[in-house]
Amino acid sequence: MFDFSTTLGSSRFDNPILTASGCAGSGKELSQFFPLASLGGIVTKSIMLKPRSGRATPRMAETPSGMLNSIGLQGPGIDLFLENDIPWLQTQGVRIVISIAGETVEDYAVLARKVRGVSGVAALEVNISCPNVENRGQVFACHPETARAAIEAVRRNVGGDFPIIAKLSPDVTDIAGIATEVVSAGADGLALINTVLGMVIDTSTMRPKLAGKTGGLSGPAIRPVAVRAIYQVHQALPHVSILGMGGVSNGQDALQLILAGASAVSVGTATFGNPLAAVTIKSELEAILINKGFNSTAEAVGYAHRAD
Amino acid sequence: MFDFSTTLGSSRFDNPILTASGCAGSGKELSQFFPLASLGGIVTKSIMLKPRSGRATPRMAETPSGMLNSIGLQGPGIDLFLENDIPWLQTQGVRIVISIAGETVEDYAVLARKVRGVSGVAALEVNISCPNVENRGQVFACHPETARAAIEAVRRNVGGDFPIIAKLSPDVTDIAGIATEVVSAGADGLALINTVLGMVIDTSTMRPKLAGKTGGLSGPAIRPVAVRAIYQVHQALPHVSILGMGGVSNGQDALQLILAGASAVSVGTATFGNPLAAVTIKSELEAILINKGFNSTAEAVGYAHRAD
Amino acid sequence: MHKINNLATVIDAEITSNRKVGAYHHIAFSVGNMAAHVRPGNFVALSVGGPGASTVLRRAFAIYRSTHLGNNQGQIELVIAPHGQGSSWVASRAVGEKVSMIGPLGTSFGIPSEPARALLVGGGYGSAPLFGLSEVLKSRGCRVDMVLGASTAMKIYAPLEGKRSVNSLTVTTEDGSAGTQGRVSDVIPALIDENAIDVIYSCGPMGMLEAITEIARTKGIVHQCAVEESMACGIGVCMTCVLPVKGDDGVVRMLRSCIDGPVMDGESVQWQAKRTIPEGTWGGI
Amino acid sequence: MHKINNLATVIDAEITSNRKVGAYHHIAFSVGNMAAHVRPGNFVALSVGGPGASTVLRRAFAIYRSTHLGNNQGQIELVIAPHGQGSSWVASRAVGEKVSMIGPLGTSFGIPSEPARALLVGGGYGSAPLFGLSEVLKSRGCRVDMVLGASTAMKIYAPLEGKRSVNSLTVTTEDGSAGTQGRVSDVIPALIDENAIDVIYSCGPMGMLEAITEIARTKGIVHQCAVEESMACGIGVCMTCVLPVKGDDGVVRMLRSCIDGPVMDGESVQWQAKRTIPEGTWGGI
Numbered sequence A, B: 001m002f003d004f005s006t007t008l009g010s011s012r013f014d015n016p017i018l019t020a021s022g023c024a025g026s027g028k029e030l031s032q033f034f035p036l037a038s039l040g041g042i043v044t045k046s047i048m049l050k051p052r053s054g055r056a057t058p059r060m061a062e063t064p065s066g067m068l069n070s071i072g073l074q075g076p077g078i079d080l081f082l083e084n085d086i087p088w089l090q091t092q093g094v095r096i097v098i099s100i101a102g103e104t105v106e107d108y109a110v111l112a113r114k115v116r117g118v119s120g121v122a123a124l125e126v127n128i129s130c131p132n133v134e135n136r137g138q139v140f141a142c143h144p145e146t147a148r149a150a151i152e153a154v155r156r157n158v159g160g161d162f163p164i165i166a167k168l169s170p171d172v173t174d175i176a177g178i179a180t181e182v183v184s185a186g187a188d189g190l191a192l193i194n195t196v197l198g199m200v201i202d203t204s205t206m207r208p209k210l211a212g213k214t215g216g217l218s219g220p221a222i223r224p225v226a227v228r229a230i231y232q233v234h235q236a237l238p239h240v241s242i243l244g245m246g247g248v249s250n251g252q253d254a255l256q257l258i259l260a261g262a263s264a265v266s267v268g269t270a271t272f273g274n275p276l277a278a279v280t281i282k283s284e285l286e287a288i289l290i291n292k293g294f295n296s297t298a299e300a301v302g303y304a305h306r307a308d
Numbered sequence C, D: 001m002h003k004i005n006n007l008a009t010v011i012d013a014e015i016t017s018n019r020k021v022g023a024y025h026h027i028a029f030s031v032g033n034m035a036a037h038v039r040p041g042n043f044v045a046l047s048v049g050g051p052g053a054s055t056v057l058r059r060a061f062a063i064y065r066s067t068h069l070g071n072n073q074g075q076i077e078l079v080i081a082p083h084g085q086g087s088s089w090v091a092s093r094a095v096g097e098k099v100s101m102i103g104p105l106g107t108s109f110g111i112p113s114e115p116a117r118a119l120l121v122g123g124g125y126g127s128a129p130l131f132g133l134s135e136v137l138k139s140r141g142c143r144v145d146m147v148l149g150a151s152t153a154m155k156i157y158a159p160l161e162g163k164r165s166v167n168s169l170t171v172t173t174e175d176g177s178a179g180t181q182g183r184v185s186d187v188i189p190a191l192i193d194e195n196a197i198d199v200i201y202s203c204g205p206m207g208m209l210e211a212i213t214e215i216a217r218t219k220g221i222v223h224q225c226a227v228e229e230s231m232a233c234g235i236g237v238c239m240t241c242v243l244p245v246k247g248d249d250g251v252v253r254m255l256r257s258c259i260d261g262p263v264m265d266g267e268s269v270q271w272q273a274k275r276t277i278p279e280g281t282w283g284g285i
């Protein structure tokens, strides 16, 4: 019997396909198209301490085989989120990964404490691709020290056995270095990759198309960057689980990320083109893995690294 | 009268469309399709000190709206290059930009001395996206110190007035920081961007598709990254000329890079899909600039940065 | 406005007709049961570009008309302006080809419980959803006057059967090539007075909706409009399509136009925001 | 081998016929003067995917046949195996559609100056360029024997008119569904002896070319083969398509298969290199 299940840190998932943070709303919107429980898990939109309007519009620009977004972490804040969104998700029989985002190290600490007690949560994804308001708006994930500080704050506050997945930005010189840093700070797993910083200039107005000027590039265009980042990090830290994402739109794409070293795969932008993308990818991936003779997902993880 | 010409450092070009290094062979191959002199200039393939076989094949993988390459700087070495390729280019009436690449700081120094005396050369593009053999193979362009050292070596050896364009890698945490460093080291201009590091895993063999495992991502997929990098660097260093490149395949794309801050634009991958790409882009860009009421290319450079 | 239509499904819809009408393409799709759930103002999201396309996002199109004959035999018609990559691709599809369609999506126009006097205002292809609305309003005993505006005659979409369904039709074009020269906002105030209008329904460019909101406010009448914000998903999961809307509690929030819209109360939309977050918006900084 | 064909041009070639033949599509294009410059072994590079496609690179296809009727009336025929995105797109084009084509590209098969006894070996669609070659050889008084191999009968491309042009045709399939069960390399040695072959011309998968090279070396005869390396540009500007080839000076260099090939001297190609740079290669490290 083929074993499709997978693990991230100490958490087990029935299958390795999850949604990507910020690409599945609160879950409810997607549940109209398929039962959420058919996925390995739902990763919720990164939630902050306070309600947040996000950035002004336009917030998106389509690009060749991808898109830019600058949502700016719009959301209701952790309290309303735990009050309104989580209880509904808990009724769906789906594994929940809560994504949190902070503007200060203290934010991360408080968020971790608030989430600690919530039942039915499989893991915490810590989005550290956020501007650090205490350090000239520099993104936490871009520097080893600030990345470490954010993850340490979460680890200290969440307790010892709760799986923490640190989500890294690809916009760094040495992603394996950052990965090593956050793992030593207490992360059990790594989410790779967040969007790549980009810009589109509207040639009619001759100004940046997005109101926020720059935005995050996602979709198939960045898949080679994701595969590379996962491969490099898995090579450096073979025992740390990776939740891979970046441009996955079919089962073959998901397999690439798994062969590179991901234990599970999040589907983001593909859902915008097809609400059923994640479930379809799940079925395709299962068929491919079986067809290739793997006995389990685990066997395929990092398989591209094998010696000749 | 519309003035289509542009400048990079102290060098003037009749129009702002050039080829991209490594994407136009020795020039001869393209001259079969159009007169090279119709372009603003030809940027030659990065040349090293010694003959170089480059990497093993497969050297390329197509990706969504882009491609990976790992040519590994195959070439005849500077002496044969100056003996065989340059004399022919000199007969073509086209502005020549010679691209050099080294494995050590000393390589850059020697290359600069060899190129110094060559007539008809408009500028030197210094490709510092090369592994530094003296520093664990780390890429020069990825660290401010090594980037500075390479450019200083070139500046010292090439003489004071010869335009040096430092070509940077986007695979860094702070490209404006690297740009500032190389400008203070003596670069007159910046070439932005080199390819983005990526990987494709072949799902049949379940190994990296390229023999060299990782490769450089180019083509429309990375255009938003190029626009962003050019915008950031132009904002930080508004008086330094930028030769922009990355995914330009039509006149509108070229305009995006110019509005972001590029004084000239190199066309790379687009030439593989269409040998006439560069000349076509030149005509399209000219028509668009005139149509929008610009009096010169210079007026459009960085126009997206204007205040409201 | 009625709340989001949560009967949306994803289907491959076959094109049964594709006719050029002025500057537009009128395209009919065979959609099975989807047609049964359509309410005026709903839209569909189409995949564009076919397999191997570099366009990864859907395009939203207002439903011009939907017909349900029972027995899984439904049809949805759209009016498409070939503009950029996506719309041009759809417009050039041949009869018999299939296009992935999600629908019906979004909120719909609210229908008055009592017979009322309605003014329907459409800009360009924005007239599309108004004809279906007009039919419903007429069937409820409402009087329907219509104003259609565009830059030029070719861009006025007003099919014969549509015209027949309204009590009066006024056309404006900016170049004067059809109807009155000018903009819809030039003729609306007089029409409101003449016909003692109770409610305005509108669909078209955001600038037009803003102008109508101002007129409706001055005249003190209700204005429901279908907005058009750039949408990545159309189903409420991406948060790209938001705009600032004042709630009944007086608080401005960034609402998704694909789920809390496209039909919204004109007066509640903070039109002046343009590329900013209005001061005082919930969660603003 | 003859040197690169430097008369290549870029044209929009109209499809004049597209027939399914076994596992392949035989497609004819109207190409104007391009046909006049084609020599056996040349190839063309086609754009794939149409406007808005995510595929940015061309695909190379060997020229099966070219016909030039003078007066700018030329035709080029290709044999295409629908495999991945690009080839499937080309194979599904309808008559009347246009595809951007660059050609003729690459080196061509060298024709013996004296009448000789030639063995032509094709694997899969690799048979395509051999029929044109066969015609030229026959017109120069050569004897032509042909071996075609594939995994299965459907993948043997051997049109009637092609068969007529050769003195003998041997077919091998791995599953035995046509001809001899086995590989081309199983039957070649005997054919060389029987027909006193002077020269082998081959085209097909790299593994097959390698095997034939070994046979040719053993038998001491000349072997010209058309290689197939992954090509990004097809015109010599990208350096992706290289393979290690020993020159007359005994030095191995990485040569571009689009410009120094596709037709190469089998013995000079360093087949054993597979994903490595052979030791001693010029500029190697």
Ligand SMILES: Cc1cc2nc3c(=O)[nH]c(=O)nc-3n(C[C@H](O)[C@H](O)[C@H](O)COP(=O)(O)OP(=O)(O)OC[C@H]3O[C@@H](n4cnc5c(N)ncnc54)[C@H](O)[C@@H]3O)c2cc1C
Pocket: A062, C043, C057, C058, C059, C060, C061, C062, C063, C078, C079, C080, C081, C082, C083, C084, C085, C086, C087, C088, C125, C128, C227, C228, C229, C230, C231, C262
């Ligand atoms: C609710 C709604 C209803 C619509 N109804 C119709 C209709 O009935 N008929 C019709 O022809 N078109 C309609 N549109 C517009 C349509 O969805 C496309 O935006 C339009 O056709 C341009 O897409 P394109 O691919 O041709 O152009 P492109 O410019 O290539 O589009 C590029 C991207 O920008 C986005 N975009 C750019 N400008 C806008 C804008 N003003 N509004 C929305 N998205 C934008 C597109 O979604 C796309 O992702 C509607 C849009 C919305 C949101």
Ligand SMILES: Cc1cc2nc3c(=O)[nH]c(=O)nc-3n(C[C@H](O)[C@H](O)[C@H](O)COP(=O)(O)OP(=O)(O)OC[C@H]3O[C@@H](n4cnc5c(N)ncnc54)[C@H](O)[C@@H]3O)c2cc1C
Pocket: B061, B062, D043, D057, D058, D059, D060, D061, D062, D063, D078, D079, D080, D081, D082, D083, D084, D085, D086, D087, D088, D125, D126, D128, D227, D228, D229, D230, D231, D232, D262
């Ligand atoms: C000189 C030459 C002659 C050829 N002649 C023919 C012919 O007559 N008939 C025919 O059907 N095909 C021929 N091919 C193969 C053809 O060019 C395509 O590689 C093949 O059709 C697969 O492309 P695809 O887009 O369908 O598949 P994909 O797998 O989607 O192609 C993806 C990319 O990989 C490259 N690629 C992958 N494998 C190979 C390979 N083995 N060889 C070359 N490129 C590869 C493609 O160029 C493309 O960029 C020839 C190739 C070359 C180099």
Ligand SMILES: Cc1cc2nc3c(=O)[nH]c(=O)nc-3n(C[C@H](O)[C@H](O)[C@H](O)COP(=O)(O)O)c2cc1C
Pocket: A020, A021, A022, A023, A045, A046, A069, A071, A073, A099, A127, A167, A193, A194, A195, A217, A218, A219, A220, A222, A245, A246, A247, A248, A266, A267, A268, A269, A270, C238, C239
């Ligand atoms: C519209 C949008 C919103 C996103 N919001 C978040 C977010 O809130 N938190 C986060 O960690 N990542 C966010 N991401 C990044 C995705 O989770 C994912 O890392 C990235 O998009 C790459 O995957 P994809 O190519 O499959 O989309 C967002 C991406 C998009 C496109």
Ligand SMILES: Cc1cc2nc3c(=O)[nH]c(=O)nc-3n(C[C@H](O)[C@H](O)[C@H](O)COP(=O)(O)O)c2cc1C
Pocket: B020, B021, B022, B023, B045, B046, B069, B071, B073, B099, B127, B167, B193, B194, B195, B217, B218, B219, B220, B222, B245, B246, B247, B248, B266, B267, B268, B269, B270, D238, D239
């Ligand atoms: C096949 C290939 C070879 C390249 N070789 C070089 C090189 O030798 N030196 C260099 O500086 N850049 C090289 N580049 C990078 C290009 O010059 C350019 O910076 C990059 O491809 C982005 O532009 P594009 O998207 O238009 O191709 C190469 C790119 C490709 C695709």
Ligand code: FES
Pocket: C230, C231, C232, C233, C234, C235, C236, C237, C238, C239, C240, C241, C242, C256, C257, C258, C259
């Ligand atoms: S379009 Fe995605 S939330 Fe509205």
Ligand code: FES
Pocket: D230, D231, D232, D233, D234, D235, D236, D237, D238, D239, D240, D241, D242, D256, D257, D258, D259
């Ligand atoms: S395919 Fe580009 S050099 Fe041969």
